[in-house]
Amino acid sequence: MRNPTEGEAEEEGLENRGEEIECRGDVITSGESEGKPLRLEIKRKLAQRSERVKSVDLHPTEPWILASLYSGTVGIYNYQTQTMVKSFEVTELPVRSAKFIARKQWVVAGADDMFIRVHNYNTMDKVKVFEAHTDYIRCVAVHPTLPYVLSSSDDMLIKLWDWEKGWACTQIFEGHSHYVMQVTFNPKDTNTFASASLDRTIKIWNLGSPDPNFTLDAHLKGVNCVDYFTGGDKPYLITGSDDHTAKVWDYQTKSCVQTLEGHTHNVSAVCFHPELPIIITGSEDGTVRIWHATTYRLENTLNYGLERVWAVGYMKGSRRVVIGYDEGTIMVKLGREVPVASMDNSGKIIWAKHNEIQTVNIKSVGADYEVSDGERLPLAVKELGTCDLYPQNLKHNPNGRFVVVCGDGDYIIYTALAWRNRSFGSALEFVWSTEGEYAVRESTSKIKIFSKNFLEKKSIRPTFSAEHIYGGTLLAMCSNDFICFYDWVECRLIRRIDVNVKNLYWADSGDLVTIASDTSFYILKYNRNVVSAHLDSGRSVDEQGVEDAFELLYEINERVRTGIWVGDCFIYNNSSWRLNYCVGGEVTTMFHLYRPMYLLGYLASQSRVYLVDKEFNVIGYTLLLSLIEYKTLVMRGDLERANEILPSIPKEHHNSVAHFLESRGMVEDALEVATDPDYRFELAINxxxxxxxxEIATAAHSESKWKQLGELALSTGMLETAEECLKQANDLSGLLLLYSSLGDAEGIADLASLAKEHGKNNVAFICLFMLGKLEDCLQLLVDSDRIPEAALVARSYLPSKVSEIVGVWRKDLNKINQKAAESLADPEEYTNLFDDWQVALAVESKVAEARGNYPPAAEYAQQADRSTASLVETFRNMELEEEEEAEEPMENGDLDYEDAEPNGEVQEELDETQVEGGFIKSQEEAPVFLKVIGLVKFPCLVAVLTPYVMEMESTQDRRFSCKLFLSCFVLYAMPERGGLVELSVFLHLR
Known part of the structure; x- marks a missing residue:
């Protein structure tokens, strides 16, 4: 065992606050080497403070960063949500290396306690813990395909572990004479690996052989790190040393190709970026340096102020780089992930992979090969050549003969077929005109225009800082918050528009242009004739240009990632990676893209739009040119020509056409075009x-459609059609409304039977009630196990049936609560508990005679008047009878309407009788009011009070009667009966 090396002495641990670093970090452009920089866009994606980070790794599929800390903890951060998602307390000693084994959902970590630990990062379980070395473990490396893990240690040994054999050590590699700091597999030949040691050497090994193949020795001090070049053209590796340098080696010739100098302290991490032509080195001087992988010039220096750099991580297929510092973790994204590719009008695609130029032809896919939308095209890739600079942009000219490559501050124009150099020069940006001329932006203050023959025509020095230029019908120069358009011939200002521009897209016609900003895009019409007339008139042009040069047509609140024009149709993919097209301000979603894809172009001969992803997979989607032309003609108001094109549009796209027509307010035309029955039904309803x-409802056999149609027929007064539709829809409630409105007793009777069959007891009950079939109502309640409700109905309408229903109720209730069942009172047994019971029976018998006779609905007015008159006369006769009976004592010695004294004597006088807050002023009026109180127990007779109240002379009596009327209505009138009270009175008492 030994003490830590210089710079690794244990320091006080920093609190892991998990917060974003406030300091953004400085990006220092090199002034130390000649040549123009790559100008890679560098964006910080994660800043996470923690204790000292000793190693970092990226998950191949999840947005995760693995960081092992000097404190003994291993953490997993989500760089999209900026949060820690997993944490493993591995040991109390430093964990110097940890790697994902994604195919097993594992994390493998080596620590200073000489143990290797394997955890499942989903379940957090320990998979394996074993002692691997006799000294600090410096590095672990995972084989890309085989079940192998390499480990290197301060015991100067390298060991190979096989997890399919229970993590057995299958081989030991000896040869270094000092600490082995790092091991890494060769991505081009995974049977070999390299090791870096503080003995100042780099050794290349073969799996299966205990001895190194050869040794590289050129550093003046110990070597800390090593990495292989992943590209296919160079057999290179890079090393970093305590001598403050990084060296690039050719492992075939075993020679040092280049020494990178500039760091002021030990170089602790190095890598060849797998996607960009850059080398990244990290040092204990706190900086990360980015070098050009071909010219070896220093491109950028990053300093985020987090002290020493200990680790750099990357992943193939991604431009993200993660850096481990003394005080936390930083992730940056280098450059854009948009593939450098261009397609001409014939379907030939040229793209750049690093400095290699390749070409494919979409038309090489045979006509017999059926390609589905979204399916990757099986294209044969051909090598076209190489480029002398690193391509950052590549674009065909309008006729497809030439291709320009722009990057490294220069441009080169090649012939598209033979890839021969035709012209070159300095340029930060390059754009083509629609006529084949081109312009270059050499700086923010100098733009040059060249002819088709590659000769310089004009040099412009704008009065503002030109951050970008765009080609097309007009030459556009934009600053941060505005854009200026100029003509290509004389560079006269056409128009200035105050808008923050991110991209510009011209239609082939030159009449339409899309200006894309951060959150929306604008479609403008270029009034060419207005501009020409203004310029030809000799009138001066102010700093805003020609006022009517552009006309804003539409503003769409969507962010455009890439876009192209096809005729008057703008095709684009938005921030959610949906492929849309816009015609006439209407946006239609063609497809939902399942991964980032970028528009290449449109082939009218195939009616397909083509896209490419960052792995250069080409995918096509169908977009009919005839469909675009049809919509364009409709927008222009040329319906005659549009109808001529319509037959050429396949039937499966007619619904899309119909939706477009409906959005334009042309609903009848949409109905003629639409083919989907549901959609046609909606249009026809509207x-x-x-x-x-x-017709549609008959063919579809859809109850919902019949119901909608029935409602429409009702609203238009077509009652016979409405009846048919409601029957087809089994809309019993609708039929009830229809029949009751028509006064159709036969229809109501049929509906009652139909409702019983369908179990719609509410509808059946109302039908029977309206027909006056009270016995059937009662039986329906009993059959549907609504016995308490049956008892209430019997008490109100059929008092003669109360005893029978009470018996049924007792029997049913006895199953649950015997005491409650016994408490139910039968009016035949307890007449004294039921007020005016005899009167109720008498009224029932009189009303029953009239039930079942239904006069024509047309006679309602006459019958209603007669019924009202007969009802009042009936009550007057009842009053006289009651007064006569009052003179004769009843069997018990009481009078029907007088209070009996306990000794059987009758109270002779009622000076003032109080009833529910109202007063009866004389004895003569008492029998009538008592009779009314008895009768209001029947909701169907509540209407009786209305004419009676109108005949009263006393305001006090009227007030009492109104209160009584309201109380009865609240107590007895159910909501569904509200509309039936008058009808019931009419049927019962006519």
């Missing part, structure tokens, strides 16, 4: 087309 809706 238009009130009953015949069409009836």
């Amino acid at each position: 238009l009130g087309k009953l015949e069409i809706t009836k």
Whole structure:
């Protein structure tokens, strides 16, 4: 055992606050080497403070960073949510190396306690713990395909572990004479690996052989780190040393290719970036340096103020780089992930992978090969050549003969077929005009315009800082918050528009342009004739340009990632990676992309739009040109030509056309075009087309459609159609409304039977009640096990049935509560508990004679008047009879309407009788009011009070009667009976 090396002495642990670093860090552009920088965009994606980070790793599929700490903890951070998602308390000693084994859902870690530990990062369980070395474990490396893990240690040994054999040590590699700081597998030949040691050497090994293949020795001090170049063209590896340098080696010739100098302290981490032509070195001087992998010039220096750098991590297929410091973890994203590719009008695609230029042809896919939308095309890739600079942009000219490559502050124009250099020069940006001319931006204050023959025509020095330029019909130069358009010939200002521009897309016609900003895009119309007339007139142009040069047509609140114009249709993918197109301000989603993809172009001959992902997989989606043309003509108001094109659009796209027409307010046209029955039904309903809706509903056999149609027929007064539709829909409630409105007693009777069959007891009850079939109502309640309700109905309408129902109720209730069943009173046994029981029976017998006779609904007015008159006369006769009977004592010695004294004597006088807060002023009026109180127990007779109240002379009596009327209504009138009271009175008492 030995003490830690210089710079690794244990320090006081820093609190892991898990917060984002406030200091953004400085990006220092190199002034130390000649040449133009790559100008890679560098964005910080994660800043997480913690104790000293000794190693970092990226998960291949999850947005996770693995960081092992000097404190003995291993943490997993989610760089999308900026949070720690997992934490393993591995040991109390430093964990110097930890790696993901994604195919097993494991994390393997080596620590200073000489143990290797394996955890499942999903369950947090320990999979394996074993002692691997006799000194500090410096590094673990996972084989990309085989079940192997390499470990290196301060015991100067390298060991190979096989997890399929229970983590047995299958091989030991000896040869170093000092601490072995790092081991790494060769990505091009995974049977070999390299090791770096403080004995100042790098050794190359083969699995299966205990001796090294060869040794590289050129550093002046110990070697801390080593990494292989992942590209296919160079057999290189890079090392970092305590001599403050990094060296690039050719392991085939065993020679040092380049020494990278510039760090002021030990170089602790190095890597070749797998996607970009850069080398990254990290040092204990606190900086991360980015070098050009071809020219070896220093491109950038990153300093985030987190003290010493200990680790750098990367992942193939990603431009993210994670850096481990003394005080936390930083993740940055280098450059854009948009693939450098371009497609011409014939379907030939050229793209750049690093400095290699390749080409594919979409038309090489045979016509017999059926390609589905979203399926990757099986394209044969051909090597076209190489590029002398690192391509950051690549674009065909309008006719497809030439291709420009821009990067490293230069541009080169090549021929598209032979890849021959035709012209070159300095440029930060390069754009083509629609006529084949081009412009370059050499700086923020100098733009040059060249002819088709590659000759310089004009040099412009704008009065503002030109941050970007865009080509097309006009030459556009933009600053941070505005854009200026110029003509290509004389560079005259056409128009200034105050908007923050992220990209610009011109239609081929030159009449439409899309300006894309951060959160939305604008479609403008370029009034070419207005501009020409203004310029030809010789009138001066102010700093805003020609006022009517552009006309804003539409503003869409979506972010455009990439876009192209096809005719008057703008195709784009948005921030949610949906592939949309916009015609006439209407946005239609074509497809939901399941991964980031970027538009290449549109082939009219195939009616397909093509996209490419960052792995250069080409995918196509169908977008009919005839569909675009049709929508364009509709927007222009040329319906005659649009209808000529319609037959060429396949039937499966007619619904899309119909939706477009509906959005334009052309609903009848949409109905003619639509093919989907459900959609056509909705359109027909909106238009009130009953015949069409009836045909669709008949074919669909859909109750919901029949119900909608029935409601439409009702609203338009087509009652016979409404009846048919409601029957087809089994809409019994709707039929009840219809029949009751028509006064159709036969229909109500049929509906009652139908409702019983369908178990719609509420509807059946109302039908029977309206027909006056009170016995059937009572039986329905009993059959549906609603016995308490049956008892109430019997008490109100059929008092002669009360005893029978009470018996049924007692029997049913006795199953649950015998005492409660016994407490039910039968009016035949306890007449004294039921007020005016005899009167109720008498009224029932009189009303029963009239039930079942239904006069025509047309005679309602006459019958209603007669019924009212007969009802009042009936009550007057009842009053006279009651007064006559009052003179003769009843069997018990009491009078029907007088209070009996306990000794059987009758109270002779009622000077003032109080009833429910109202007063009867004389004895003569008492019998009538007492009779009313008895009768109001029948809700169907509540209406009796209305004419009676109107005949009263006393205001006090009227007030009492109104209170009584309201009390009875609240107590007895159920909501569904509210509309039936008048009808019931009419049927019973006519």
